[in-house]
Amino acid sequence: MTPLLQVTGLSKHYGARIGCAGVAFDLYPGEVLGIVGESGSGKSTLLNCLAGHLTPDRGQVLFDTRADGLRDTVTMSEPERRMLARTDWAFVHQNPRDGLRMGVSAGGNVGERLMAVGGRHYGRIRDTATDWLGRVEIAADRIDDRPSAFSGGMQQRLQIARNLVTGPRLVFMDEPTGGLDVSVQARLLDLLRGLVREMGLSAILVTHDLAVVRLLADRLMVMKSGHVVEAGLTDQVLDDPQHPYTQLLVSSVLQM
Amino acid sequence: MNAPGASPPDPRSIWTKKKMMIELNGVGKSFTLHNQGGTEIPVLAGAELSVAPGECVALTGASGAGKSTLMRMIYGNYRTQAGSIRVGGVDVTAAAPREILRLRREGLGYISQFLRVVPRVPTVAVVAEPLLQLGRPRDQALDVARGLLHRLNIPERLWDLSPTTFSGGEQQRVNIARGFAHAYPALLLDEPTASLDAVNRAVVLEMIAEAKARGAAILGIFHDVAARDAVCDRAVDVGAFTPGAVQ
Ligand SMILES: Nc1ncnc2c1ncn2[C@@H]1O[C@H](COP(=O)(O)OP(=O)(O)OP(=O)(O)O)[C@@H](O)[C@H]1O
Ligand SMILES: [Mg+2]
Numbered sequence: 001m002t003p004l005l006q007v008t009g010l011s012k013h014y015g016a017r018i019g020c021a022g023v024a025f026d027l028y029p030g031e032v033l034g035i036v037g038e039s040g041s042g043k044s045t046l047l048n049c050l051a052g053h054l055t056p057d058r059g060q061v062l063f064d065t066r067a068d069g070l071r072d073t074v075t076m077s078e079p080e081r082r083m084l085a086r087t088d089w090a091f092v093h094q095n096p097r098d099g100l101r102m103g104v105s106a107g108g109n110v111g112e113r114l115m116a117v118g119g120r121h122y123g124r125i126r127d128t129a130t131d132w133l134g135r136v137e138i139a140a141d142r143i144d145d146r147p148s149a150f151s152g153g154m155q156q157r158l159q160i161a162r163n164l165v166t167g168p169r170l171v172f173m174d175e176p177t178g179g180l181d182v183s184v185q186a187r188l189l190d191l192l193r194g195l196v197r198e199m200g201l202s203a204i205l206v207t208h209d210l211a212v213v214r215l216l217a218d219r220l221m222v223m224k225s226g227h228v229v230e231a232g233l234t235d236q237v238l239d240d241p242q243h244p245y246t247q248l249l250v251s252s253v254l255q256m
Numbered sequence: 257m258n259a260p261g262a263s264p265p266d267p268r269s270i271w272t273k274k275k276m277m278i279e280l281n282g283v284g285k286s287f288t289l290h291n292q293g294g295t296e297i298p299v300l301a302g303a304e305l306s307v308a309p310g311e312c313v314a315l316t317g318a319s320g321a322g323k324s325t326l327m328r329m330i331y332g333n334y335r336t337q338a339g340s341i342r343v344g345g346v347d348v349t350a351a352a353p354r355e356i357l358r359l360r361r362e363g364l365g366y367i368s369q370f371l372r373v374v375p376r377v378p379t380v381a382v383v384a385e386p387l388l389q390l391g392r393p394r395d396q397a398l399d400v401a402r403g404l405l406h407r408l409n410i411p412e413r414l415w416d417l418s419p420t421t422f423s424g425g426e427q428q429r430v431n432i433a434r435g436f437a438h439a440y441p442a443l444l445l446d447e448p449t450a451s452l453d454a455v456n457r458a459v460v461l462e463m464i465a466e467a468k469a470r471g472a473a474i475l476g477i478f479h480d481v482a483a484r485d486a487v488c489d490r491a492v493d494v495g496a497f498t499p500g501a502v503q
Contacts, residue, residue, distance in 0.1 A: 028354055186375035193374065197389070215374055219353045233332060233353040240334040244290035251291065 002064060004029050004170060004202050005050075010059030012049050018226035019045035023059070025221065025231065029169070032196060032203045034217030034234060036210060036249070042226040043206040044174055050204060051091055051172045052081045063088075063170070086116045090163035094175035096155035100147045100162065106133060107143035109162045117166050132161040136191060153184035157191065164195060171196075171203040177212055189215050210253050214238060222246045277344055277442045277473030278307040278330065284338030285325060286499075298499040299325050303339065305475075305492050309441065312464065312474040314484045317494035323477045326494060327444050330475070331366045332356040343442055361389050366444040367435035371419060371427040379422075380405065380415045383433045390438060397437075404433035408459055425451045436463055443467060445476040449483050461486050 003026040012019035020042035027033055035043045048054040050061055052073055062070045066088065073081055085091070093099040100109055110129040111119070119125050130140050136157035138150075147155050156176065163171065176192070177185040193216060196203060205217055213220055213234055220234040222243065230243040241247045283303035289295040299322040307313045315323045328334040329348075330341055336349040344363045348356055360366070365386075373382050380401045387397035405415055408429040414422065419430045428451050435443070445464070449457045457480070464487045468474060478484035484491070 031354060183376070190374045190377055214372075218357055232335075233356055235333050236335060236353075239328070240287075242288075242335065247290050 001028055002070075003027055004031075004064050006060070006062040006070070007050065008060045008062075010046070010049055010056050010061065012045050012054060012056045018042070019054075020049065020223070020226045023221075023228055025228075027170075027202055027204065029202055030200050031219065032201075032205060032217045034213035034220045035204065035206045035223060036208060036213055036220060037223035038249070039208065041223040043208075043223055045226075046223070047172055047174055047204060047206045051089065052085060053091075086113070087166060088169045090166075090168040090171045092156075092159055092163055092171060092173040092176045094178045096147065096152070096159045099159040100155060102146065102148050105144045105146055106138065106150070106158055109147065109158060110165050113162050113165050128165060129161075132165050133158075135195070136161045137187075151184075153180055153188060156180065156188060160188075160192070160195070164199065164201075167199070169202060171201055173203060173205045173207075175207050175209075176205070177207070177209065185212075192216060210238060210250065222249065275308070276306040276342075277309050278305070278475060279342045280305040280326075280330070280339065282339035283326070283329065283336060283341060283497075284499075285322070285329060285334065286337060300494070300497045301338075301499040303494075303497040307442070307473040307475050309471045309473050310468055311490075312468050312476060312488045314488040314491040315475060315477050315494055316484075316491045321494045321498065323494050324446055326497075327366070327446055327475065327477065331360070331364065331444055333366075361386070363440060364442045364444070365435050365438065365440035366446075367431055367448050368446050369428070369450060371431045373419060375420055376418050378416045379410065379419045379430055382419060382430060383437055386434060386438045400437055401433065404436060405430075407463075408433050409456060425453065425456070428452060429456060432460055432463070436467070439467070439470060440472060442473045443475070445474065445478075447477050447479060449478065449480055457483060 005027040008024045010023040011021045023046055025033070035046065037043050045054065049056040056074060059074070061073045063073050063084070065071050073084065091099065101112065104112065107126060107129040110132050111125040114125050114128060130143055133140060133143060138154060138157060147158055150158065177188055180188065189212065195201070205213065207213060217234045220232065220237045221228045222230040222237065222245065224245045230237055230241065230246045237246060238250055241250050280303055283300060285300040286296055286298040289297070303326060315326065317323055325334060329336050330343065332348040341348045343359060346355060346359050348359065380398055383401035383404055384397035387400060388394065402415065410426060410429055419427055422430065432448055449460050452460065461483060464474060476488065
């Protein structure tokens with residue numbers, strides 16, 4: 001099997017400060033990779049470099065495109081990258097406001113992504129949108145409501161529907177359960193797990209919540225000061241951490 | 257079965273008779289506690305062990321001897337510092353994470369003492385999960401799950417509830433049901449009968465015997481000697497692998 005994503009020597013500095021440095025990993029189809037570390041450790045910098053929101057100083061991000069096989073997303077043209085972002089990639093933001101159009105109805109939020117990839121038939125778009133709202137457990141009679149009328153958990157589920165409706169192959173998630181009540185988080189996690197499995201998605205998940213990665217991620221990278229200090233099978237890294245920083249991180253959590 | 261404390265049988269003599277499903281050679285393990293002065297805890301050295309298809313082997317030894325540690329290493333949950341651990345042809349000490357995950361999905365089951373689940377997921381779905389991961393149709397997987405829950409005497413009114421609020425014994429039975437949902441060729445059991453009443457313990461022992469009969473290689477930790485004697489063919493004393501111990 002060929003990796004969906006091959007990352008080598010990825011670095012990003014902010015002036016003299018390290019954002020992330022020397023990051024390398026392969027991601028295979030269907031795999032979920034978790035990235036953990038305290039705030040400021042470079043998790044979001046790395047994620048944004050991978051998703052094309054930031055330009056790294058150095059390194060390669062090879063993505064296995066449907067049309068042309070492996071392509072370096074760092075050096076491809078901006079329109080090509082934007083096309084990938086609309087089709088094969090999805091980005092779930094921590095704050096649903098960053099990933100939704102708050103002035104557009106729930107159905108419109110989902111339909112818009114479909115239209116961006118060429119969907120034209122209004123009835124079909126509405127049917128697909130309704131279907132997706134159902135899959136993320138939003139009642140069909142809320143399709144014409146705006147996200148501002150939704151709870152935080154509903155907004156996050158709508159953001160997920162908007163992202164997954166085009167059948168992406170790689171989903172970037174930045175603290176997708178942050179800021180939600182614990183019980184709402186659990187439901188969202190269960191939903192994400194089911195969708196990832198059904199759709200065979202690959203995902204890169206940034207979080208500081210070790211319980212979230214334990215439930216969602218197959219593999220884990222631990223970041224400290226911009227560097228990956230430990231990586232491996234998620235439960236192995238959490239239950240038998242080798243690096244002093246990982247041991248500190250794991251032992252600081254009350255219960256997982 | 258060997259008495260606890262007897263030296264482990266020479267794996268090579270068994271190797272000539274049957275192909276091993278689980279095989280450990282020269283396995284060593286120590287923990288380094290970096291944030292507690294770099295304390296080094298040597299736990300295992302030179303561990304040798306093999307389990308053939310259709311065989312149930314007991315891990316024995318004093319509390320803290322490293323039984324659970326060794327089992328977690330075989331499952332790939334703990335890292336291994338020395339030696340090799342082969343399960344159905346995969347060396348878990350060297351395999352990539354996705355190879356280990358595949359082994360766990362298809363070939364190697366592990367029933368630990370603790371139930372770990374996504375909150376709010378109904379018990380029946382928790383039990384069906386290993387089959388869903390294998391891509392089995394949902395209704396088929398749920399049927400198997402209901403059958404197991406019924407057999408393990410989990411009242412039907414609990415099946416649609418999350419097991420997070422269940423009693424210790426109920427949670428253990430849910431864990432066992434999940435561990436038996438798929439017919440793994442190799443199975444690790446860490447005290448599967450610990451908090452069960454006599455009736456349910458008998459059910460679990462029966463399920464273990466059935467797994468053996470279909471050819472599963474089973475490695476188990478049983479504090480209950482009667483349970484151990486009922487299903488295990490032989491015992492391996494982990495105390496023999498204590499670093500520095502006279503072998
Ligand atoms: N994750 C870990 N980090 C550090 N030390 C550990 C870890 N897991 C186990 N140990 C240590 O390894 C040793 C063996 O423990 P283990 O749990 O394997 O014993 P056991 O034989 O299963 O005991 P019991 O019969 O009480 O269950 C103990 O000293 C324990 O403290
Ligand atoms: Mg133990």
